[in-house]
Amino acid sequence: MTKISPTVKLTDSYQKHIDKDTSLAALADYITSISLNPSGFDVTVTNSLPSGNDISLGITSAFLKMDTEVSNDFPAGCSALKKSYRGTAAETHAITESTEIDIDATIGLPGYEEVGGEKIIKISNVQPGKTYTIDIHVDPVFD
Numbered sequence: 001m002t003k004i005s006p007t008v009k010l011t012d013s014y015q016k017h018i019d020k021d022t023s024l025a026a027l028a029d030y031i032t033s034i035s036l037n038p039s040g041f042d043v044t045v046t047n048s049l050p051s052g053n054d055i056s057l058g059i060t061s062a063f064l065k066m067d068t069e070v071s072n073d074f075p076a077g078c079s080a081l082k083k084s085y086r087g088t089a090a091e092t093h094a095i096t097e098s099t100e101i102d103i104d105a106t107i108g109l110p111g112y113e114e115v116g117g118e119k120i121i122k123i124s125n126v127q128p129g130k131t132y133t134i135d136i137h138v139d140p141v142f143d
Helices: none
Strands: 007-009 017-023 033-036 040-047 055-061 071-074 078-086 091-094 100-108 113-115 118-122 134-141
Touching: 040 055, 040 071, 055 078, 055 134, 071 078
Parallel strands: none
Antiparallel strands: 007 118, 017 100, 033 091, 040 078, 040 134, 055 071, 055 100, 113 118
């Protein structure tokens, strides 16, 4: 069967890079510190795209002591593959008016580009008539 390499337009709301800082200032009047064991995120991905269309993910957080390199963590053809991203050490944080939890994440979809203001991915080895799925689910884990 002939395989094609289509270009797929993503929704305008898709973000390849997410950089979020959440203030803990509201807790400062009630809590003086937080002690955490290595904490982070559990990520479950289904990537039913054909071979050659891996998905990568990188997450960093100074607060959680997380620093993962972006790599091809979720290969094409995987179903509900779960990976854990955790900080490197138990940590006690003082809670003040300026304390923030920072999270910086990058999702690498195959052939991602921004062209003329549109966000697209170029997928290879696609069989016409077949349905493909990408599903990414993130669960925070604080211990």
